[in-house]
Amino acid sequence: MKLQQFLGGIEGLGPVAVEKRVFVEPWEARLFGVHATMMGTSIWAWPDLRVKAEGMNPLDYFKYRYYIKWQGAMAEFLIERGYIEAKELDALTQHFLDNPETPLPEKGNPLITDRVIEYLWTGDNPYRNIATTPRFKVGDKVCVKDVPLGIHTRLPGYLRNKVGVVEVVYDGAYLYWDKGPTDGLGTPQPVYNVRFKTTDIWPDIPDHGDVLYNDFFEVYLDAVQNQ
Numbered sequence: 001m002k003l004q005q006f007l008g009g010i011e012g013l014g015p016v017a018v019e020k021r022v023f024v025e026p027w028e029a030r031l032f033g034v035h036a037t038m039m040g041t042s043i044w045a046w047p048d049l050r051v052k053a054e055g056m057n058p059l060d061y062f063k064y065r066y067y068i069k070w071q072g073a074m075a076e077f078l079i080e081r082g083y084i085e086a087k088e089l090d091a092l093t094q095h096f097l098d099n100p101e102t103p104l105p106e107k108g109n110p111l112i113t114d115r116v117i118e119y120l121w122t123g124d125n126p127y128r129n130i131a132t133t134p135r136f137k138v139g140d141k142v143c144v145k146d147v148p149l150g151i152h153t154r155l156p157g158y159l160r161n162k163v164g165v166v167e168v169v170y171d172g173a174y175l176y177w178d179k180g181p182t183d184g185l186g187t188p189q190p191v192y193n194v195r196f197k198t199t200d201i202w203p204d205i206p207d208h209g210d211v212l213y214n215d216f217f218e219v220y221l222d223a224v225q226n227q
Contacts, residue, residue: 028067040119049073050152128173134190140166141224150183155220162201168193190218
């Protein structure tokens, strides 16, 4: 697992600067539009973006701004899938750098526009209204697995091997879109809210009765024997 995937619980990271603007540069809004078009037309899915960004060297990951990582991920993906050649992309990039006043091409397809607008309204719904038989029930003690490393994971690293109590069993099943190497999330499965005592996670802190809650896919949990 790469460092950028489990920052929670790590001490001494601050202070953290929080940028409240959604888009800092105008090109970021246009890039988000390209991303939305790729999502709305099923060219790629969230795991494609996550895997590409989180597969970076951690030092590079923290060096670049949010949408720069998106840009790199999208370019690499489109080249790999044959939508554009690397030489063509390099040539176009250099052309616009050398000629910043060049107007951007105006293209559009009403059918694609309608699909993208529909996607922006509906989004990706991971919920599946299907019959499931959850392995755990409210009140069960569970241990968070230390699963094999994947390029992308939905499991916080600081909760691996920690024991908590099931607080909520959510209705239905959920999945994380399975286009890309994730760690067992491609099948719809039950999801649980689990409660932890903070002193069970960080034994050296004072015990004020604080608790921490986290949602888990079932694939990440094991039963604790002799409850």
